[in-house]
Amino acid sequence: GAVVSQHPSWVICKSGTSVKIECRSLDFQATTMFWYRQFPKQSLMLMATSNEGSKATYEQGVEKDKFLINHASLTLSTLTVTSAHPEDSSFYICSARGLAGAQQYFGPGTRLTVT
Amino acid sequence: KNEVEQSPQNLTAQEGEFITINCSYSVGISALHWLQQHPGGGIVSLFMLSSGKKKHGRLIATINIQEKHSSLHITASHPRDSAVYICAVPYSGGGADGLTFGKGTHLIIQP
Numbered sequence: 001g002a003v004v005s006q007h008p009s010w011v012i013c014k015s016g017t018s019v020k021i022e023c024r025s026l027d028f029q030a031t032t033m034f035w036y037r038q039f040p041k042q043s044l045m046l047m048a049t050s051n052e053g054s055k056a057t058y059e060q061g062v063e064k065d066k067f068l069i070n071h072a073s074l075t076l077s078t079l080t081v082t083s084a085h086p087e088d089s090s091f092y093i094c095s096a097r098g099l100a101g102a103q104q105y106f107g108p109g110t111r112l113t114v115t
Numbered sequence: 116k117n118e119v120e121q122s123p124q125n126l127t128a129q130e131g132e133f134i135t136i137n138c139s140y141s142v143g144i145s146a147l148h149w150l151q152q153h154p155g156g157g158i159v160s161l162f163m164l165s166s167g168k169k170k171h172g173r174l175i176a177t178i179n180i181q182e183k184h185s186s187l188h189i190t191a192s193h194p195r196d197s198a199v200y201i202c203a204v205p206y207s208g209g210g211a212d213g214l215t216f217g218k219g220t221h222l223i224i225q226p
Contacts, residue, residue: 034213034214036213036214038156042218043201043216043217043218043219044158044201044203044214044216045216046206046213046214046215049212049213059213091156093156093158095213095214103160103163104148104160104214105160106150106157106158106159106160108156108157108158109156109157109158111156
């Protein structure tokens with residue numbers, strides 16, 4: 001149980017285009033989903049917290065107009081990288097937390113390369 | 116914001132050795148997570164613990180809440196244990212938070 005999927009697993013896009021990444025909890029309802037990113041050789045960093053039905057909370061330094069997060073249902077959150085630039089190339093990972101407890105379940109990640 | 120320090124950053128050991136990875140954090144927490152990241156990037160949650168000790172197979176995690184310190188041990192290490200091990204704690208200490216992560220310990224177990 002407690003499986004989280006992400007789609008796509010990797011994507012290459014041209015600079016200036018937008019990319020949408022989906023995060024789904026497959027067998028549980030996730031009231032909260034978190035989005036993290038990891039640059040090469042660096043730690044994972046929290047980007048934003050997404051609660052179902054409400055606006056996401058972004059961490060300092062993360063542009064909310066560039067990284068659009070939608071958490072429209074208890075099983076799906078999406079991250080859209082708008083007007084992507086090469087410096088947005090990174091590994092994006094979501095995690096989901098269920099109705100009870102603090103356990104977070106991680107998706108497999110999406111590797112974004114912007115050319 | 117919680118600050119997380121992990122040590123060592125890199126560890127190479129021979130198969131069969133007992134491995135210890137340490138983690139310390141700055142703000143009191145509801146629970147601490149130990150994660151495993153493989154070269155492809157995917158993350159597996161190994162443990163979430165708020166007190167005492169947990170064991171799963173050859174992995175043991177301990178935490179001392181008063182000292183804000185946790186350790187991850189691997190007994191009878193095997194090459195398949197080679198991965199990056201990451202300690203993570205709630206951003207501000209509370210259970211509702213996203214996580215802040217240590218820099219990870221890159222473990223290589225040689226046959």
